[in-house]
Structures are given as structure tokens and as C-alpha cells.
Amino acid sequence: MDLQCPAPHSRHETVQMAHGAGGVLSRELTRTVFLPSFGNSILDMLDDQARISLGPGKIAFTTDTFVVSPLFFPGGNIGDLAVNGTVNDLAVGGAVPLYLSAGFVIEEGFFFSDLTKIVSAMATAAAAAGVSIVTGDTKVVGKGQCDGIFINTSGIGLIEDRFDLSCKNLREGDAILVSGSLGDHGMAVMTAREGLSFQSEISSDTVALNRMISSILRDVPEVHAMRDPTRGGLASTLNELADASGKGIVVEEDRLPVRPEVQGACELLGIDPLTVANEGKVVVAVPQKRAEDVLRIMQGHEDASSGMAAIIGTVVKEHPGMVVVRTALGGRRILDMPLGEQLPRIC
């Protein structure tokens, strides 16, 4: 019998439906785009599931899909955002992030040149955070059936038994800290989308926080809760903390770190910077007596803190479940969870 090799197939400049069909072109996509960037001994097995060995301890498990538009923005792109976002969701639970999955939905006709940039940004971000991408999936949908590319990353980390961080754990008297300037990511994406320009460009703060968080937890294991203020911004995060714990939170307006250019862009667009997404900041609740120690550690991680870490407020027994801002002029206003959608597709 005449056994011949499968026919060679042409190169493509753009992603075709067949790249998601589980056949020859799917395999080519995996071998020419994903493995060269992500490759590691687990992923390279190309089985339907990654097999990994973990040490003893609790596991943290999280998922996030990224649909940011535009895909490329000052300071990053959907690729590093997708890695850092999931790394951070693990880290704020007190976990050491270890393994990520990557699930792509790609629109037919998407340029390989863009896909390669995104995948390369994911690989760089993963290496910087010390995590491996160990399993993945790619679907291709027709023109007009998705907007370019969506990326899901799920992640696994290991939590040391001595840590028990949860939004429910806030205690009266806890100090509330934020690790740096607020609103950078959301306004970087918005200004890129709207074609606005400011004297100094606003850059996304997308960065992995796991090393800074690990330093904090090593020196200050008394931390009660951490959360990264992504969608809905600081306003959502503080309300979630207040709501979950049944405590009140008071923040001092004049301590909230917002860059002047972000403040300016927010005023121009009529947006409260406290509702704007961050992708490289963490909110920490810790007993007051350790607050300065946490602040100092934050300040020591320049890339994560942008030099603007601050103690911004206190947990109180009054107005349980509510967040109140004390203004510079001595007034008080409620900081509600945002109701509507000011900033769609920011992450």
C-alpha cells in the first residue's frame, strides 16, 4: 500500500476557522505559536489535562476572562493583563501562584502578528510572576462572532496553612491600605479607546503583585484581608469588604492616591476615579499597629506601589456594611458600590 504523509499546508497571515477545529491547523497553531512561548515540561505533554504535583496545603483556584478593548493600550495588552489578573486573584488569597491555564476565543481573520505579541506578553508576564502556563484551549469563531480575542486564564496556587485571609475577616480598628495610585489602568484603556491624549500619558498599572504580597505576609502574617480593586475600582472593593464582614469602613479623601493626570482624565470624562479599575494594586486590611510595617513593605516594591502606597482608612463598628468618605473639608459622603456601567470592557 502507498502510505503518504499528510499534505503540507500553506502558511496563513490570519487565524482561520480551521485553526480551532482540532485538526492539522490546530496542531500547527499549538506548535508554532503557543509552545515556543509557553513551553514547559508539563504543557509539552499535550495531554488533555496538565498533571502537576503540589506540596501539602490548601489550594487556591480562580478564573477570569479578559475582554478588554482595545487589545493594546499604554502599559500593556490583553496578554499580560490576563496573566497578571489571575496571578493577583490568587495572591490576594494568600496563595503562592503556581500554574495557569489559558483559554483563547479568537475571531476568524485575527492577525497572527497580533496573536504572537499577545502570547509573548503572556509568556513574559508569567515568567516575571514565576508561574507556568500548563494547559490551554483555543476556539475560533467566525467574523463578527467575537471582538478580536478573548482570553480566559484560570489559576492554581498553594496557601500555607497559617494564612486565613478572607473579606469576612475584617475587624474593628483595622487599618485599610492601598498599595499605590488609583485608576491608572481604567483610564489608560479609556484614553486609548477614546483617542484622548494628555500631557503625560496615562499607563496601565498591570503588574503581578505576588512578590510584594508574599513579602507582606511573611513579615506581617496578621493581615486580615486583601483584595485587588479591579472592576468597579476601590469603591466596589471597599463595599465588598464592608458587606462580607458586616463592618463599616471610613476612608480619608485626602489620603487617596490619584495621579493628577488620572484625576484630570476622570474629570474630563465625568468619572469618579474611585470606581475605575486597577490591575496592579491591592487593598489590605490589617490591625492598626502593623499598618506602618505593611506600608513600608509596599513602598519597598517600587513597581507594584508606584511610590504612592497609603494608609487610607479604618474599619469601624458604625454603619455596618457601608463605606463613608471623610472629605478634606470635614464633610462625609457615602461611597456606594457603583450601580451602572461607566467603563465597559476594561479588563
Add this chain to the structure above:
Amino acid sequence: MDLQCPAPHSRHETVQMAHGAGGVLSRELTRTVFLPSFGNSILDMLDDQARISLGPGKIAFTTDTFVVSPLFFPGGNIGDLAVNGTVNDLAVGGAVPLYLSAGFVIEEGFFFSDLTKIVSAMATAAAAAGVSIVTGDTKVVGKGQCDGIFINTSGIGLIEDRFDLSCKNLREGDAILVSGSLGDHGMAVMTAREGLSFQSEISSDTVALNRMISSILRDVPEVHAMRDPTRGGLASTLNELADASGKGIVVEEDRLPVRPEVQGACELLGIDPLTVANEGKVVVAVPQKRAEDVLRIMQGHEDASSGMAAIIGTVVKEHPGMVVVRTALGGRRILDMPLGEQLPRIC
């Protein structure tokens, strides 16, 4: 000071951009749609990451995004498909599936009535498979920016140390089995999409295989490899097994279980049923002397085998990396990995 509660908000019939914004409506979506169906002690914590305790052993970790169109088809919908698909990807690695994540991308204007049906199907499928959905994420994109709803599920399972299943482990002389009829899922979706009808309706075979697989592994731990023939069908799966192991595979055409109505639909549409996706079947490679035992166990799991489990072929040392079909008339043809895209958005 005058503290008032956040304003009450109206009910919606369809998903709004604000349901993905991380604010009040995101919380409402979680509390009214997801928690009532998925709720469990881990998910209910509503932290950014699920915290879970696993026994000792290796971990299996997998991800899959589902973009099937239409969303509802005979025998299932995107919801049970998304749960069963990830459960099966864990199970074929020899893992006991335990925890899933669910990441939704929803198009603005998607009906809550449809979302509720999908979420309810996910919950039912998860309960049937004995897994918990412990963490999730929802993004909403504008009209025309995705096609209805896409669902990513990632999953974690535990692998007993004595199992070492991998496509690389095929050995000369292994029998190749398939657990039931081929092509049902893909043709159910295609006929629903094309509005075709046949005398007997073709139903998707979407089902969780973990209990059947667990029975097989308990009684026949000698199994070398398992894989579920999803995208690209049996043709892709056999080629992946041959490729990864460097062995050849010969299958007997007259042993391939294909329902007459699926065969008819395939002929009508000009599709080879061996390239059509299955969502409730497993291909097993096992030493010949245990093949009948595996077959008997498959036949004992009626829902998973559709009464059509079969020993379909053998692993050979000839033509390494290639799959050959021996036809009923004694001819031989190469079964290539499918090149093109005959069946887009089938899962």
C-alpha cells in the same frame, strides 16, 4: 449625617453591560442567577479565589472554552456541554474530577430566561458528575461583540499515584476501544443549525464519563491511555495517540460504531463521521488481554456507551505515527488528521 441605602434597581429581562461591571448589578447577577444554582460552601465565600483542600496525589488541571452554536440542541445545551467537557478531560487523565470554575462572556441583551436554563443545566450536570463549581467570573460585552454566550470551564481533579495515563504510553499490541457510537454530538448540532430533520432525531451524546472511567481504572489499572474524541473526532484522537507515542494504529472499518441516522446525515452533508466531534465517548488503549474486560465495563454503563462500545483496532509497530483503516472489503486507507474546518463551533 444622613445615611441612606443604595437605591433599589429595576429588574431586567436581558443582561445589561452593567451586569459585568463589578458593581451592584454584578452582585445581583451572582446572587440571583449563579448562587441559587451553583451554591456551595466554597463558592458562597465570594472571595476572589476558591480555597479548597485536596488529599495527597497528583493534580490534574484542564481548561476548555465552549462556543457552540446553536446554544440549545437536541440532547443538551452549552451549559451541560461545558461541564461534561471539562469533567471528561480530567477523567481521561485518570483523575477524579472535583472542582470546576465557570467563566462567562455574555452579549448585552442576552435573555435571562436563556441564561437561567444554561446555568441550571450546568448545575444539573455538575451534580450528576459529582463536581462542585467553586469559582467564577462574568464579563458582558456589547451587542455584536460576541455571539450570545461563551463559557469557559476549568477543572481540577485528583490522580491516584498508581495511574500513569498518557498518549505517549501506547504499546504495540494494545487494543483500541471506543465506548459507544461516533459522531452523535457533532451531527446533532449540525442538524439543529441547518434545520435538517431526519426520521429519528439525532441527539448529542453529551454526558460525564468519570464514573464509567473510574470503573474501568478500578478493575483494569493496566490501561495505557484514554482520550475523549471531541473536536476533530475519532480521526484527530487516533492521530494524536499515534503521533504522541510514535506507534502506528490500525482500525477495522466494520467495527466502527456509527448510528444509521448519523451515517445518513454525514452522507447528506458530505462529512466523514470519523472527523465529527463526540462529547460523551472515550477512546481507550489497553493491553489486548484486558480488552474484553474494558468492553464489558463500558457495556455496563448504558448512558455512556449507548450500547455500542467496541474494540475497533490495534496498536502496531508499522507506519509509526500513522493511522490506517482496514475497510470491510480488505482495502486499506490512511485516516489523516482532518485538515480543514467542516464543523465550526461544535463545542
